[in-house]
Amino acid sequence: MKSGIAALMALVLSLPMAAGAQERGPVTNLPLPRFVSMKASEGNVRRGPSLTHRIDWVFKRRDMPLEITAEHGHWRRVRDRDGAGGWVHYSLLSGVRTAIVEQDMLDILAKPEPGAMVAAQLESGVIARLEECEPDWCEISAAGYDGWAPKSALWGVAADEVFE
Structure with a gap:
């Protein structure tokens, strides 16, 4: 019985999402991906979702639009229009759309x-x-x-x- 349920779950998880359905962030329950903007004039972009991860670069443009692609605790994985990205603290982001x-x-x-x-x-x-x-x-x-x-x-x- 368990193997039948496991097989059914594997099948369901492998199916593409229904039209109109969108992935939701595990922290905010907001759609992923979604667009936000930089609230701060400067923000560290880290390799992973914590202060212990290395800073790869720094975004230096307030109001720059970014796309959130993942969430982990207080961290959001973002990318810019060139595809460059990493993890930033949510406090550096704004819901104001640009x-x-x-x-x-x-x-x-x-x-x-x-x-x-x-x-x-x-x-x-x-x-x-x-x-x-x-x-x-x-x-x-x-x-x-x-x-x-x-x-x-x-x-x-x-x-x-x-x-x-």
């Missing part, structure tokens, strides 16, 4: 539609605050300008993510 502009001289539009009036242009690498995201567009603010940008031109928001 994104990095990935297209040089990106037109920020007055409305979320092609051909709308251009409100501003942003250079590649600019960090913008995400105000709202629709299926294809995000409302952003950066450098005193507000407007809409194609989601595909931003890093820090999932392709299927929608929020107000």
Whole structure:
């Protein structure tokens, strides 16, 4: 009987997740992966989830978007847009959503539609605050300008993510 249950469990665990189902963090029960931003202007990135692990490098950009890929106690494994990452203490992170502009001289539009009036242009690498995201567009603010940008031109928001 036990071997039958074990075989059934192994089968269930090997099946892909159902459409729409998402892994949840064991500490926060929030979705994984998910995006956050750097709260601090500087944060140590460690090889493992504790102060005893070596510091591999230091993030030095406040508001930089990061993707949380794992949780362990007070530690979050994160990665940046280049895929570089490691473990940071949760106190260095914020739920405030930001994104990095990935297209040089990106037109920020007055409305979320092609051909709308251009409100501003942003250079590649600019960090913008995400105000709202629709299926294809995000409302952003950066450098005193507000407007809409194609989601595909931003890093820090999932392709299927929608929020107000």
